[in-house]
Amino acid sequence: LASDDEMQAQFIVNDVSEEMKLRMFKTNTASWNHASNLTDENERINAKVQAEYAAYVKGVAQDLAVFDYNSFENKTLKRLVKFLTNIGDAKLSETDFNDIQDAVSRMQSTFAKVKVPEFKDRSKLVSLEPEITEAFAKSRNPEELKYYWIKWYDGAGLPNKKDFFKYVGLRNKAANMNGFKNGADTWLDEYEDPTFEKQIDDIMDQIKPLYMQLHGYVRHKLAEFYGPNVVDKTKAIPMHLLGNVWAQQWNIGNLVLPYKTEDPDIDSVLVKKNYTPLKMFQDSEQFFTSIGLSPMPSSFWEKSIIEKPNDGREMVCHASAWDFSINNDVRIKQCTRITFESYKTVHHEMGHIEYYLQYNHLPPVFRAGANPGFHEAVGDTIALSVATPKHMHRIGLLDEVNKDRKSQINQLLKMGIEKLPFLPFSYVFDKYRYEVFRGTVTSENANTLFWDMRKKHGGVAPPIERTNKDFDVTAKYHASADVEYLRYFVAFILQFQFHKASCIKAGEYEMNNPEKTLADCDIYQSKEAGDAIKKMLSLGSSVPWNDALEVITGDRQLDANALLEYFAPLYEWLKEENTKLNAHIGWDD
Numbered sequence: 001l002a003s004d005d006e007m008q009a010q011f012i013v014n015d016v017s018e019e020m021k022l023r024m025f026k027t028n029t030a031s032w033n034h035a036s037n038l039t040d041e042n043e044r045i046n047a048k049v050q051a052e053y054a055a056y057v058k059g060v061a062q063d064l065a066v067f068d069y070n071s072f073e074n075k076t077l078k079r080l081v082k083f084l085t086n087i088g089d090a091k092l093s094e095t096d097f098n099d100i101q102d103a104v105s106r107m108q109s110t111f112a113k114v115k116v117p118e119f120k121d122r123s124k125l126v127s128l129e130p131e132i133t134e135a136f137a138k139s140r141n142p143e144e145l146k147y148y149w150i151k152w153y154d155g156a157g158l159p160n161k162k163d164f165f166k167y168v169g170l171r172n173k174a175a176n177m178n179g180f181k182n183g184a185d186t187w188l189d190e191y192e193d194p195t196f197e198k199q200i201d202d203i204m205d206q207i208k209p210l211y212m213q214l215h216g217y218v219r220h221k222l223a224e225f226y227g228p229n230v231v232d233k234t235k236a237i238p239m240h241l242l243g244n245v246w247a248q249q250w251n252i253g254n255l256v257l258p259y260k261t262e263d264p265d266i267d268s269v270l271v272k273k274n275y276t277p278l279k280m281f282q283d284s285e286q287f288f289t290s291i292g293l294s295p296m297p298s299s300f301w302e303k304s305i306i307e308k309p310n311d312g313r314e315m316v317c318h319a320s321a322w323d324f325s326i327n328n329d330v331r332i333k334q335c336t337r338i339t340f341e342s343y344k345t346v347h348h349e350m351g352h353i354e355y356y357l358q359y360n361h362l363p364p365v366f367r368a369g370a371n372p373g374f375h376e377a378v379g380d381t382i383a384l385s386v387a388t389p390k391h392m393h394r395i396g397l398l399d400e401v402n403k404d405r406k407s408q409i410n411q412l413l414k415m416g417i418e419k420l421p422f423l424p425f426s427y428v429f430d431k432y433r434y435e436v437f438r439g440t441v442t443s444e445n446a447n448t449l450f451w452d453m454r455k456k457h458g459g460v461a462p463p464i465e466r467t468n469k470d471f472d473v474t475a476k477y478h479a480s481a482d483v484e485y486l487r488y489f490v491a492f493i494l495q496f497q498f499h500k501a502s503c504i505k506a507g508e509y510e511m512n513n514p515e516k517t518l519a520d521c522d523i524y525q526s527k528e529a530g531d532a533i534k535k536m537l538s539l540g541s542s543v544p545w546n547d548a549l550e551v552i553t554g555d556r557q558l559d560a561n562a563l564l565e566y567f568a569p570l571y572e573w574l575k576e577e578n579t580k581l582n583a584h585i586g587w588d589d
């Protein structure tokens with residue numbers, strides 16, 4: 001029988017749920033208005049509203065602090081009170097809260113407003129999106145790439161250093177007030193498993209042999225293309241040549257594909273088929289509804305921003321999905337481009353929206369991913385189906401599907417350079433920030449550690465020497481915007497577990513059946529797959545993530561074997577090919 005305390009706590013929690021939704025709508029609106037139009041006025045309003053919300057959350061935590069919730073019978077109530085009393089930065093004093101809020105807001109604004117003189121015409125200023133992003137994806141001029149790399153990192157890195165370390169100090173202070181050692185442990189607590197960091201280390205080791213083979217092959221091809229003066233065949237790969245500003249995914253398909261085939265480049269197909277951002281979003285909605293998930297509410301189409309505005313306003317272009325907590329008000333803000341990479345990002349963001357729609361019956365504190373990685377894995381899981389030639393043929397993007405071995409290896413290599421480099425990148429991105437939060441490094445010697453870790457784990461290096469006079473981590477959005485990143489590492493493992501489970505339910509996969517491999521599976525129109533996904537999404541964070549994972553895959557742990565099975569044919573091919581090419585494997589540390 002629930003004790004009096006439990007009854008009382010239940011009453012408080014029920015009241016809070018309704019009020020919290022309204023207050024979250026207000027804070028999200030202020031945050032959306034600022035992110036969509038980076039004026040001082042919108043920044044001021046947002047800071048004020050966030051502070052009000054923090055005061056409210058602090059008050060709720062104080063009201064619930066009287067209860068020893070660990071003694072509660074009701075598991076759900078225990079979990080609700082645990083979440084409502086774990087309030088992060090809101091634990092800080094008003095002054096400290098305003099200071100950390102201002103530091104992060106300034107970093108995010110600085111990042112969003114960086115302009116760089118165009119390489120060809122220095123009188124013209126260009127932004128990260130779309131110009132610099134496109135230059136990294138398209139240019140084959142090492143000088144142009146090196147120019148943009150230096151301009152971008154100098155423009156978005158060092159100017160944010162002071163605010164970054166101010167934020168680190170205040171985040172650690174808040175951590176201590178919440179009973180955590182530092183900001184790193186605050187982030188890791190979200191995974192509800194004290195061995196989680198060790199599990200991630202082990203998965204990195206497990207993936208490394210496959211990554212080393214891909215790295216060796218790509219470096220060999222780049223050295224052939226750019227010559228030995230630009231790419232040394234035994235050293236870390238100069239990262240400005242890898243098609244992405246942060247070399248987090250290697251967007252250089254047409255440079256490294258092993259076989260010449262008739263298979264068209266999807267970027268050009270999208271343009272030829274007159275794709276628009278709206279068409280991309282409609283395709284994505286159509287995929288989700290085909291497996292039984294939700295169509296977009298009409299307000300989604302009215303209120304989302306799916307193209308970079310050209311009215312001169314400054315906006316945070318980094319793609320994001322928003323849950324306004326009431327009236328089914330969900331939105332995406334994305335500076336969509338007509339490229340395959342952008343098309344997959346649309347599915348990534350729409351995956352967030354589907355999660356919001358599936359768990360909106362839950363109390364606000366349960367409206368989150370089972371762990372942060374789950375939220376990042378939903379859309380990518382769908383995109384694994386979308387990216388198959390079979391699917392692109394089904395939706396009329398590809399006129400024909402070549403099933404021969406050359407096309408299959410090319411396809412696996414395209415997926416390999418999109419998924420595998422991301423593992424060391426995302427692993428390092430938070431292992432490094434853990435070191436900063438843990439005080440292993442100071443503001444004086446933090447920068448060289450970042451590049452040492454990128455080289456050690458990923459075998460990539462900046463195009464020029466970087467010292468501790470530079471500061472580079474905030475040249476990546478998530479460090480400037482205080483977004484935890486281990487979620488993406490977890491998502492890149494989880495999505496293959498979700499994919500495999502969904503493909504089995506869709507009848508698209510059979511162990512050891514070369515006609516039904518993971519890489520060829522498309523769950524489009526499979527209600528069985530959709531039902532399992534929907535069941536997992538509707539749990540939100542109301543149960544430990546192991547229970548949510550079990551619902552869809554039957555397993556309870558993070559497991560890289562589905563990813564390794566997906567890429568097994570590529571791994572075999574790479575080992576053979578690298579031997580034939582006598583490609584050097586590994587890099588000097």
Ligand SMILES: C=C(C[SeH])C(=O)N1CCC[C@H]1C(=O)O
Pocket residue numbers: 248318319320345348488
């Ligand atoms: C698309 C988003 C918004 Se949640 C994103 O930040 N992603 C998705 C892939 C990894 C990470 C990145 O861009 O660094």
Ligand SMILES: [Zn+2]
Pocket residue numbers: 348349352375376
């Ligand atoms: Zn995301």
